Amino acid sequence: MTTNMKGAHILVESLKREGVETVFGIPGGANLPTFDALHRSSLKVILTVHEQGAAHMADGYARATGKVGVCLATSGPGATNLVTGIATAFMDSIPVVAITGQVRTSVIGNDAFQEADTIGITRPVTKHSFLVKDPREMARVVKEAFYIASTGRPGPVLIDLPVDATVNEAEFVYPERVNIRGYRLHAEPEIPRDAIRNVAEAIARSRQPVIYAGAGVLHAGASAELAELARTTRIPGSPHRHRGAV
């Protein structure tokens, strides 16, 4: 026997499986089912004044904690108001999942009320985006969105949810692992040992070396390794700008 759940409840259960505790956003026509499901859950939902604020809050949350930040907006203007915040996160490689409402699938492309091509508008400023037309896809999409946002070079991922994908029902099965065609992490294959040996030799030959470290060190959780490199070799780093980042 299986119990079916509405897409919006599958979304919320999936967010919980990803360890989400706090989300930022504003309800509107196209995402009312989602906010209703959030309201009935244990998640902390922070109402912002403007969707740009929601996106920056998710971003600030992610930068301060290292976890994925989550923001929500309705279709059309709600989604377009998120764009500056999504682009900000994209440029600084911050893991954010943005969840937008969309008009129901039967009227997409009809210039329906509060309709915008959110996937199209955000494509250049997201690492990846999903349009969920069927609640059976919901759990897999959330799993993949969090995985893509937080692995490799992190970045924002958008999930666009037409109303019917949130009100129709499906069985809730949360996937154990992700298998995304074409998304291969360079962290997984062998590290280039020969090239690293060459780097070590170049360091040994240098007289005036300088380390220029970026936030990628932080994203990789490599602060201790960087400190060890500097300590062992006694190489100075580009100071100040990144002291708080690394």
Next chain:
Amino acid sequence: MPERPASQDLLIGIGARFDDRVTGKPDEFAKRAKKIHIDVDPSSINKTVVVDYPIVGDVKRVLQELNRLVKPLDTREWLATIEEMRRKYPLTYREKKKLLPQFVIQQISEVTKGTAVVATGVGQHQMWVAQFYQFNTPRSIITSGGLGTMGFGLPAAIGAQFGRPDAVVWDIDGDGSFQMTAQELATAARHHLPIKVAIMNNQHHGMVRQWQDLFYEGRHAQSRLNPVDFVKLAEAYGCAGIRVEQKADVRRAIERAMSVHDRPTVLEFMVEEAENCWPMIAPGKSHDQMLGTYEALKQEGGIPQHRHAEPDEEAKLSLG
């Protein structure tokens, strides 16, 4: 001509993307140095600066492997040279009659002992935070470095405070940046977040005004802002509001803000309008064409009275 950091012979770029605000003119960037670039994103390698040793991989694993191979270098002479340059050409500013934002940020840094989470807007105040707030812990500067989004500071600080309820969270902002998302004070007040918002109020888009003075013969096209009573605005949203005009009152105001725990505090600092952010590299120029260096400021007259605090030995070694 003094020696510049460009005289390094090896540049080790790690998890960084050589953006144009770092490199200046890419052809001239660290010209003499061999360059290493370690990054997880293959598209970042050789994008703006062509490197000699590209390594695509997870930074943590690459550094672990590298750490097994490297040996101590004799960098005493090099470190002494850097120390000497740091002494001769300190990051500094000249005293003026009116309150200066650099001084305010130094005071915030001292009162919070460099352990606050600091979000910023975009512009002069953002640069001054990077220069004069002595960050001591990771994940503590929250700033829109890439897109340069004005209005980022307040909502980012709110998000940071929700994520780290026990942290002291500041938004150090400009009056221009702050007003782009100021309405989120309502969100912070509703949840009784104890964030501190320090507005460096110079009634300008200060960085735009600085560029107009430097590159547009002082024509201030639309860079002057209308005066706003930010104390009233703060109170309208249910936040505490404090205005500071005198240097002597800065410390006490910051300490007062630190003692407010049940709502946001907005501190409005009435700062010098004409203050410029130095040093800077003009667009399309290289590091050795830096403007507003220590020597230049000295030639303008007056010995700078404030120096950047020296990072302690431990911080230097850990790169902190």
